[in-house]
Amino acid sequence: MFHHLILQCIDKFRGERTTSGIYNLLTGKRSSQTMQDAKGYQVDDFFGVMPGLRRKQLDAHIHPLIQEGLIVVNDQSFPTLTSSGKDALYSYKGPKIQYFKGMVWHEVIPSFWRRVYLLIQMMANRKAGIKHYYPIVDDYQAQRWARLVYHKFQHKLPRLIQSLYEEIHTLLENHSVIEANLYVHRLTGGKVIGLTVEQLKEMYGMNDVDVQLHLEHTHYYLFLEAKKDKESYPVLHLCTKGLDVTYLITQSARKTYQYFMQGLSIDEIVTLRKLKKSTIQDHIVEAALIIPDFSIASFLSDYDVDDINNMALAMDTQKLKQIHEAFNGKYNYFELRLALASGQHRIEGRNSTT
Template identity: 65%
Template sequence: MFDYLILNCIHRFKGERTVSGIYNLLTGKRSSQTMQDAKGYQVHGYFGIYPNLTRAQLESHIDDLEGKGLISVKKSFPFLTSLGKDHLSSYKGPTLQYFQGMVWHDVIPIYEDRIHLLVQTMANSKAGILNYVPIVEDADVQRWVKAVFRNFHEKLPVLFETLYEEIYHLLKLHSRLEAELLTHRLTGGGMIGMTTAQLREDYDLRHEDVVILLHHTMYYLFIKSKENKKDFPVLHLCTKGLDAAHLITQSARKTFQYIQQGLTMEEIITVRNLKKSTIQDHIVEAALVIPGFSIDSFLSEKDVKDIKEMAVTLDTQRLKQIHEAFSGKYDYFELRLALASSPYEEGKGKAEYEN
């Protein structure tokens, strides 16, 4: 499972990004380079889905894949071998299609904690267990669960049954392996959830497989319930107040606000007392994550079209290749900006970044 994810990243990166690029993507490094890679290579779903991944863990899998002949690594740049391409195309396991890391990676851990603590609290209440240690220590999550109990005190039995039915229904439609892993993780009613180490041993999986499958199932529950309040009211309740990630940095947000006020790049450089390259980074960052952000004052629509078409023709996101193909007609900032333009996701308005 985790190997499939790595192979898919390597496939998408086309040998143009190093192992560090994969690591930065999965751990959600908030740099314009990583975010541009996520968008440009169409792996934004994987952004930030494994924040606790260590470099040693990733390199261990890279070494294994290379040892099996599925990839080859040259100067830290991995690419698929013929055997690796065949292996990827014939993969039959969970396809991890519900990951939407670029949008939701910040809130999924909170959603997961809410569900685990809500299940534990409801199951213990139903079983008459009053004294127990909460499985989630986070004070905000504990307050949220207490508020649910307070607000729905008279409907708790119905709420519990509804939650059970919603989880059961969604897991029944999910992969069996992922459904079983999550079910075994749940604590409550005198039953103690299994640790990732226990799941790894029982299912003969690697630690990273267990983690990534559990994370993916939470994305699945979150997305299904977020978009369908009618069918999954209790799971939808667990999404309340959990909004899409604000990936733009505070400094880039400030630059964006000046642009909205009509200041030119030179004026912003003077007002902010920052290097031109820094302001350019901010503009690219804004183009990457702010829906509807206009770059008309920096590039014409024709220029953007020509740059994007050249990237498609060359089948690359490497700026140097694109720059050489245009014989230096566009500088690197203009190339980055064109490739960054257009939002990676819809549903958030530009206005929320202006305040």
């Protein structure tokens, strides 16, 4: 599955981003470049879905793809798919990677699965009469949430236990068999001890990255289904409460955004914040990428935005240097980045209405 994800990323990047770009995307690096790449190349669903991925793990999986002739990497570390790589991508028969929504939800998914695991452990132990045990998740906030739920609903725990079992059973029945099995083997409660990633790796003859990716995909699946259907999945929906959409704008960028919304110019913000102009511009681009209704009218007209996006579309590239050269310097790099960021929201808006 991880190899398929890598091939998808390489295909989307069209030879215009390095393997570092893939790593930054999957681990959710909070930089305007990574976020712009995620939106521009339409891989924002994969943003931050593998926060624990190490660079050496990615490199270890890139190497066999090269050896098998599925990808080629040039001297500047830009990978592209070979014809065999495209065949492998399009003929993939494994679980579909369809539930990731990383740009929106990657920050809250860990809180969700920790809550679910703790709730399962707590309820199963209660049913088995086990009073003393170590929480499977070492996270104070998640433990506090689970205790509050326990005390609030302790008078109806048998009903909650049955409902949670039925909800998870129903969802996993409609999910990939391998991912359902991996998830169930991770659960701890009663006299059952969940298996570690290492144990699952040995049991299923998989590598550790694939095990983690399958589990993470299942976490997204359960979260999204429970989030949108409170009536069918009341207990799982309860586990999503308070976990709202993440607007991926960093604290520093948020402060710049607030000043900008108060009517300050970039130069005034530079003076006030004592930061480089390029840094403030990065913050403005970040806001344009993440906030759908963010207006860039003070920098570019609608005509300019369309002009730049049409050029990028015609050239089939997101490379700023190529677009800049095509316009003979008519627009600076900041304006190009802003227009491309704003253009993504227009594309998404059109797609949502078709």
